[in-house]
Amino acid sequence: xxxxxxxxxxxxxxxxxxxxxxxxxxxxxxxxxxxxxxxxxxxxxxxxxxxxxxxxxxxxxxxxxxxxxxxxxxxxxxxxxxxxxxxxxxxxxxxxxxxxxxxxxxxxxxxx
Amino acid sequence: xxxxxxxxxxxxxxxxxxxxxxxxxxxxxxxxxxxxxxxxxxxxxxxxxxxxxxxxxxxxxxxxxxxxxxxxxxxxxxxxxxxxxxxxxxxxxxxxxxxxxxxxxxxxxxxxxx
Numbered sequence: 001x002x003x004x005x006x007x008x009x010x011x012x013x014x015x016x017x018x019x020x021x022x023x024x025x026x027x028x029x030x031x032x033x034x035x036x037x038x039x040x041x042x043x044x045x046x047x048x049x050x051x052x053x054x055x056x057x058x059x060x061x062x063x064x065x066x067x068x069x070x071x072x073x074x075x076x077x078x079x080x081x082x083x084x085x086x087x088x089x090x091x092x093x094x095x096x097x098x099x100x101x102x103x104x105x106x107x108x109x110x111x112x
Numbered sequence: 113x114x115x116x117x118x119x120x121x122x123x124x125x126x127x128x129x130x131x132x133x134x135x136x137x138x139x140x141x142x143x144x145x146x147x148x149x150x151x152x153x154x155x156x157x158x159x160x161x162x163x164x165x166x167x168x169x170x171x172x173x174x175x176x177x178x179x180x181x182x183x184x185x186x187x188x189x190x191x192x193x194x195x196x197x198x199x200x201x202x203x204x205x206x207x208x209x210x211x212x213x214x215x216x217x218x219x220x221x222x223x224x225x226x
Contacts, residue, residue, distance in 0.1 A: 043217035104154030
């Protein structure tokens with residue numbers, strides 16, 4: 001059973017702060033990692049993908065991957081109230097169907 | 113392209129009734145996925161199709177659930193008979209190549225079985 005674990009939160013941060021979201025996974029053979037953002041009542045949308053160890057930056061977002069420790073994180077710098085949403089971590093296996101397994105998501109609240 | 117289109121957006125039905133959810137994937141996408149999302153279990157893959165053929169339906173919870181994809185532009189998820197525990201948001205998603213590309217989600221159908 002492949003598992004993807006996230007703290008459900010909510011994680012509350014003040015506007016302008018750094019929000020740190022974490023995700024751990026059980027399948028050591030996983031090769032692709034994704035962060036989706038889901039606003040309340042809306043569908044998930046992809047915001048970041050990462051495939052190799054280290055950091056990947058895209059604007060205010062940084063994804064960090066550590067395959068040895070089997071965790072992936074998402075940092076949001078200069079958090080804005082519009083970043084308030086649930087963030088889903090998704091992990092794809094190596095080979096096979098390449099269909100991702102999703103975590104349950106972490107609720108982020110950015111308060112003014 | 114208008115994206116993945118699902119209908120209806122909301123469905124309220126009585127226990128025991130048949131429910132049919134519909135999905136139109138993005139044109140040219142060969143993969144179609146049906147997901148169910150609940151607070152307790154998160155986002156679960158129910159079934160996925162490749163070129164209209166069901167590939168993996170191991171996530172379908174019971175025989176009450178069935179899915180079809182008669183052509184490249186249409187899929188249905190049917191629940192018969194429906195039960196209150198089926199209440200959830202059901203998402204359809206499509207993808208060109210799940211290895212290298214993301215899946216695009218529809219807006220979902222919020223199903224309430226009373």
